[in-house]
Amino acid sequence: MISDDTPREYHFHGTINDMTDSSKGNGTSNPFGGLSIAIVDPGQDAATATGGPSTIRSAEGRVDAKVVIVGSGPAGMTAAIYAARANLEPVVLAGSAPGGQLMLTSDVENYPGFVDPIQGPDLMAAMRGQAERVGARIIDVDVDRVDLSSRPFRLWARGTEYRAQAVIIATGASALWLGLESETRLRGRGVSACATCDGFFFRDREIAVVGGGDTAFEEATYLTRFATKVHLLHRRDTFRASRILIDRARAHPKIEIHPNTAVDAVLGDTKVEALRLTDTTTGAERTMPVDGVFIAIGYKPNTDAFRDWLEVDPAGYLVVHDETGSRIDGVFIAGDVHDHRYRQAVTAAGDGCKAAIDAERWLEAQGITEAATSTAW
Ligand code: NAP
Numbered sequence: 001m002i003s004d005d006t007p008r009e010y011h012f013h014g015t016i017n018d019m020t021d022s023s024k025g026n027g028t029s030n031p032f033g034g035l036s037i038a039i040v041d042p043g044q045d046a047a048t049a050t051g052g053p054s055t056i057r058s059a060e061g062r063v064d065a066k067v068v069i070v071g072s073g074p075a076g077m078t079a080a081i082y083a084a085r086a087n088l089e090p091v092v093l094a095g096s097a098p099g100g101q102l103m104l105t106s107d108v109e110n111y112p113g114f115v116d117p118i119q120g121p122d123l124m125a126a127m128r129g130q131a132e133r134v135g136a137r138i139i140d141v142d143v144d145r146v147d148l149s150s151r152p153f154r155l156w157a158r159g160t161e162y163r164a165q166a167v168i169i170a171t172g173a174s175a176l177w178l179g180l181e182s183e184t185r186l187r188g189r190g191v192s193a194c195a196t197c198d199g200f201f202f203r204d205r206e207i208a209v210v211g212g213g214d215t216a217f218e219e220a221t222y223l224t225r226f227a228t229k230v231h232l233l234h235r236r237d238t239f240r241a242s243r244i245l246i247d248r249a250r251a252h253p254k255i256e257i258h259p260n261t262a263v264d265a266v267l268g269d270t271k272v273e274a275l276r277l278t279d280t281t282t283g284a285e286r287t288m289p290v291d292g293v294f295i296a297i298g299y300k301p302n303t304d305a306f307r308d309w310l311e312v313d314p315a316g317y318l319v320v321h322d323e324t325g326s327r328i329d330g331v332f333i334a335g336d337v338h339d340h341r342y343r344q345a346v347t348a349a350g351d352g353c354k355a356a357i358d359a360e361r362w363l364e365a366q367g368i369t370e371a372a373t374s375t376a377w
Pocket of ligand 1: 177178210211212213214215216218234235236238239240296297298299315340
């Protein structure tokens with residue numbers, strides 16, 4: 001996300017929009033040559049045949065796989081890369097808007113390996129290309145429902161049933177937005193939902209943070225490293241944030257807290273120039289000039305299909321056991337769908353790696369996959 005005077009657009013050089021659903025076409029091969037897809041007799045359970053082809057479309061149009069990965073952000077793509085390199089021929093159900101939260105970010109400067117900033121969508125296109133090159137099969141469909149009561153686990157997406165011996169859930173979390181047209185229009189042009197990602201671009205600028213929870217207070221304090229002034233705008237006069245974070249913000253010379261303040265519009269043509277605010281007690285309106293606004297009103301973990309099967313914590317995030325496990329053997333969890341502490345692309349990627357290794361070892365222990373592939377990592 002950028003906030004200098006030059007309006008910039010996302011530069012997308014990748015293949016996200018024309019990412020191939022490799023289930024299309026003749027159904028017998030994929031362009032990367034790493035995957036065997038065969039029509040089999042109804043009832044044949046090829047996914048459990050040790051060493052056999054792991055991805056099979058049956059006569060009923062069912063897809064059988066050793067591993068199905070749900071989600072295509074850094075966690076899902078990294079899990080796919082590791083699982084594919086372990087010869088698990090993973091099927092990735094990537095969602096109808098694949099790529100995760102980095103698709104809404106412009107300059108990424110904190111993902112290791114890039115001297116110059118990389119655009120979020122370009123980074124995701126690279127991860128996806130890498131996963132496909134090593135043999136992952138990626139399908140841009142949303143999972144409608146799942147049945148995790150027994151193995152093979154069953155997942156349904158756009159009318160197709162996917163069966164998997166192991167599932168890695170990497171569906172991420174979505175930042176909540178105010179829902180203003182102007183907020184959407186200026187996203188990436190001064191409107192952000194990630195201080196860690198974008199704060200750097202607001203050096204010596206005046207900015208606002210919206211929200212009254214821990215995230216808003218934490219982000220406001222973090223942003224004082226860069227900004228000359230941070231306005232914290234909250235619609236009520238009591239806060240959900242913890243006392244220590246509130247006290248720290250109150251004591252900070254760069255932070256001004258504005259209770260009872262609602263944001264009605266983000267003003268600016270090509271970049272954020274001001275906010276139109278309303279006092280929620282008096283109804284009085286005013287305009288606040290700012291160069292950027294961080295929306296910190298919470299996240300929604302994307303758990304809809306899974307919450308009936310797995311444990312969720314009070315904030316709605318999936319609960320992990322022993323690093324990447326869940327309460328169901330063979331179901332693994334990676335990335336922001338469980339992590340509301342770090343929420344970084346690189347931590348999600350690390351989690352995806354761990355989940356794939358754990359899934360591979362678990363499949364091996366069940367006798368579903370053949371030999372250890374530790375050298376393939
Ligand atoms: P949160 O606790 O749900 O707070 C969201 C805040 O945004 C609330 O103050 C809410 O206002 C406001 N809000 C929600 N919708 C809004 C809207 N449409 N317009 C204006 N304001 C709106 O979310 P969070 O701060 O992201 O925290 C989520 C969880 O993560 C919490 O459990 C939190 O403790 C945890 N967390 C912990 C840490 C830490 O321990 N360091 C850091 C970050 C997050 P109302 O109060 O009026 O509803």
